[in-house]
Amino acid sequence: MAAHNNAYSLPSQPLPLSPISMIDVFFPGLTNIPAALQQLQAGPNSYGRVLCICGLAVFFGRYVNDFFEAFVTRHFTSRVYVSHSNEAHDMLVAWISSQPFSRKASSLLASVGTMRRGSANDHFDGNQKKSLQYSPWNGSFSFWYKNRLLTFRSVQKEGRIFREEEISVSCTGRSPDVLRELFSECRAEYLKLVKNKTSVFEHRDGGWKKTRAIDKRPLDTVILDEKKKTALYGPPGTGKSSLSRAIAGACDLDIYILNLSGVDDSSLGKLFTELPAKYVVLVEDIDAVDVTQSRQRGTVKTGQDETSSSMEKSQGRVSLSALLNVLDGVGSQEGRVLIMTTNHAERLDAALIRPGRVDMKIELGYTNKDINARLFCAVFMRDDTLPDGSRQGDEVTLGNLTTEFANKMPEQEFSPAEIQSFLLEYRRSPHMAVENVQEWVVRTREGKRQMKRANSWVLQEGGDILG
Template sequence: MNRLTGGGGSFLASPYVYHIAKNANAVSVRNYASLPPSSSPSSDSPGTLGAIIGVIAEKLGIGELATGGLQLAVIGGALAGFRYFGGYFLEFLKKKTIVTADFDSRDESYSWILNWLSEQPYSHRTSRFSVSTSILRAGQRLPGEGLDANLPPVYFLPAPGMHFFTYKKRLVWMTRERPGTSSPAAAVTNSNAMLERIQISTFGQSRALLQNLVYEAQRKFIDRDKSRTVVFAADQYGAWRRTRSRLKRPLSTIVIPENVKIKMVEDAKDFLSQEHWYSDRGIPYRRGYLLFGTPGSGKTSFVYSLAGELGLNIYVVNLSNKSMTDDTLNELVSDTPSRCILLLEDIDAAFNQRVKGDTTSANNITFSGLLNAIDGVAAQEGRILCMTTNHIERLDDALIRPGRIDVRVHFGNATRRQAHELFTKFYPNLPEQSDLPSLFAAKIPEDLFSMAHLQGFLMGHKQRPAEAVKCVDDWIASHKQGKADGTTESEAEDAALPTQIVKDL
């Protein structure tokens, strides 16, 4: 071997290089494997991270173990930095190249997307699919593809996970997930429905494609409801939940005086078409109706028929709910759409323990909280408020004053004219010259039975009109005997005036 001498010691050229460092007290010898000239630690331009760290370690005078730890620390820090900044870079890249629409099962739009997905060819050919009898958030069922009309509808949907399909010749992928499934309590919504989330994505920077998809899904869903009245109910958490939909009920099936129906419908249509008139005069764009009278006289049925005639959905608030508070009620009312019917049924029941001048109620809603929700600052514009009650005398004047209630309509027990009309609607196939409707009406005492009471009797003779006329005398006698004994139904005991409109429309 060749020995080289230098100022601080000597070196062997091969096969190992020995570096001898001297100080006043000791001599240390370090053994390095020979390196290529370009990678030598003594090179002016080290070529590897390890060589660089070795040079730094020499300069600092630290041992081999510390040098290895320093190497690991530097490498780990570099990897962590790459992951940290790489994540930001990937997220930035996704934002610039991918558009995503997010749908939550707690929102109505989720029902639109599920309905849209159920009609896509991909949902019928994918090998990973879920089967559902409901596509709506609150379990409301619409006619599906069942094999039997008596069976529940069946919907085929992509199963949770990622799915790829095309929309308008563009690649689209959907992710359906149920977050929080490890915690059952966290994965359930307030309506006891499983919480789900759907994300639909595509490449590009424009939102136009996904917006068109959403609009298409919305139109398809609304088209299914064109012949139906959709009912939303309030839950105890201050959110609206779609509960059911029913076929629109024609006003002709509501047996009340024709002039009442005509004037009410005309008044509501006039209100809905006069938004600018209200705005120009600084008048709150709201309308309030109070329907009061005998139980079973058709108050709620009329509200449903009115909603169908106007093409509006109904939002029902149960004021007797013990968990309902002023804040919850105010949030609910402010979250209603601008064009809808807000229905407060049996308004007297919510404050049946309240006397005039008192500010408490049988539940957690205060009277001032109710008034503020109806026409406070947060009250929605454009909505029609309908309140029903069996006992108008129990309502505070402040609740039904003009401005809050614009129209009052009384619904009483059946007149003979109404009994005649109900009979003809129950048996539409009777010959025109039949005298059965007149015979039936002549036997019905004025203002004794509610319309629901008469309908209940006729339901027992659905296909036998002559038998209904024959049996009605015994039915009336039984009712009168029961009334004398004090055992009749409350709705038959509470006599009322004939149905009439109280406020001149």
Template sequence: MLSDLITSLSSNPYFGAGAGLIGIGTALAILRRSSQYGLIFFRRQFMITLEVPNNDISYTWLLQWISHQLRDSSRHLSARTTLIKSDEPSSRIQASYTFVPSVGTHYFHYKGKFIKVERTREQMINSGVPFESVQLTAFGQNRQFYIDMLEKARDAALLANEGKTLVYVPTINEWRLFGHPRRKRPLNSVILDKGIRENLINDVEHFLSNPLWYIDRGIPYRRGYLLFGPPGSGKTSAITALAGHFDLSISTLNLSQGTMTDDRLQQLLSNVPEESIILLEDIDAATVGRHYEKDDAIRYQGMKPLTLSGLLNALDGVISTEGRIIFMTTNFIERLDPALIRPGRVDYKQYIGHLTPYQVERMLIRFFPQSTRNEINQFLNEIERLTDNYSKELSAAQLQGFFMYYKDSIKHVFDNINQLYYL
């Protein structure tokens, strides 16, 4: 009876057609799923993938290195323009163009391996800054291959930035390179009063070269500096020159920014780029003179503005990081809370004031190396006379601007000396 039922069903054309379609569909589904699992298994066993996001310090290095590998083969590129000015006096600013792999898929060979490069970009709604990443895929299982590649990218980037100072600025909770690497500022281009520059150099050098001195004595390995004095006296210039002298980058923070909060400051200070000076300019503006309108706007967005307590904890609290150098500058030290500049947060305070006769002489010699002793003495007497007449001290920025305006000859300087306070 059962055999008769099977025979009748198999002889039914509608049943046969339906079963055949179902069987074919099932077989195709199994085949597709098997191929997917097989591809996943193959990638896991025989291929290795590296993804580098753009918030990683090696992202820019790797992108530039890949662009060098693709210089002859890739047809899908993004242009980056750099303005360059030669050291020649009569040279003009010229544009230099470099190309990096554009968003999409690229391929190249390296050390006998075929490498697939996928660059992706996603628009971030909150910050407006796109999130990017580069994914490299190659045959093999040894990750040392990628380590060697990253080291080569790093070495190439360091070689390209040799003799230059990198400046980083924060975005939301991460740091990004600001502009292009700039030429290191020579220490002798910043003329401070006697002993100031040398003392700063010695202190920073001792900190960088003696971490065990701090560890053995149970002292947190961090150093805070405060440079204070009138505007234009050379505070920021001195920090820039120090960074160049010690091959350090500069990570600058604007604490008076409307979006700066306690949590954001702590996050930024915890992931500062390595071997970098943290620069807090005009530190007095961090908690003084904050407008209610700005605070209300931040509170409306659900954020609490930066507080003095949050700043102190970030600098010297439990969550503060070690191995860092912080430079603060201010034109008004009297506005600073004593808790902010106590030892432990600020270990080295240095006043950088108006020009002294020593600085005036050194600046004159730097701009006009052929100056005679009589010309130097005459110029010092003229500066003293003008200072007494105007009852106003002279800043380094003022004198430098005056020299640059009448740079043709020292005769023009003396002929226009009375214009010094008007430029």
């Protein structure tokens, strides 16, 4: 029994642990290389030796390459990074894409029509229709700039929603002066591209994105009552958005268009903090989101009304208090113009439009005789011969037609957009426009009456169902 027990007894001393080398801490597996070399010398197979040597070369090469790249990047190069959401990205890509050396890039992004976000003049293939444009994408290449070798790199990285592009330009040396000179040149060339244009930004993916650049529109091309060209509410099609863009062009400012239905309280504040020092921000159809009624709904606290109030509040993602905070904070800084448009001024909360927050209010209503005449002239006053034999530059003929048109068109009934749409149908014949205007008035009135009856029926049916 004693012998049997001794056979299964545990050792009285613990087994010694192999010491961990400090080399393995920084270079895992490096201490096993001497043993591998001994086996390599003793091994009879020459092919096996070759494979082992290649494996060791790859092993060492990985460490050497990573160490060398990190060391050189940190101590011997300068680099400037550009976020895809910043306009500096457009400036750099526009300049890079216009340079001959960018054609040598092995990785390109092809696009039809306008460049990414409409920012650059890329390489065209010669066709005006559906022209192809190319720009460097997800790769790197080197180029000479002012006798310095620079490297352009585009990398795709995981973003909050989708992969985002990160661009960088680097050079050898600790001084980034040459990179600053490059970006200054990119900025100067970019400003030439957007000269006499208004850059339009919209909120997308949590930030501002440049969507297009439009020609600056002089204020005199916006046909409204001259006494009302100073501030904005009124029926659809009365020129609220057009006047806002004209104001941005007249002030030589970019315009930022905000749709409140796509943001909440936190993102609203973030968007306003990311605005530049000087800008025009256009909040279109502020009544459509119904943010202005949150205070009234919040006063209901009992019974079924409380449940209804909570449901209504959840539909409006932006609260009135959050909107007022940005208007009184970053939105009220000097050099910034805030324009809010609405089709229903009566729905707006008094706190939102009180003096101090809204300094100017103007109603852009339906047309009068003067506006009708100016709309007619704007469409037909051009120096070319029309198919009906008249010349658009003939002031006498056009003057008579303008007066006749203005007399036939009723006042305070149609929007400028409606009248302009009618006139453009006869853009080649002002005589036909005058001849058919009364028929159009009758037809349009009947269409509106039918639409009004249809809307009334829908509301009535909805009331019966809900009731």
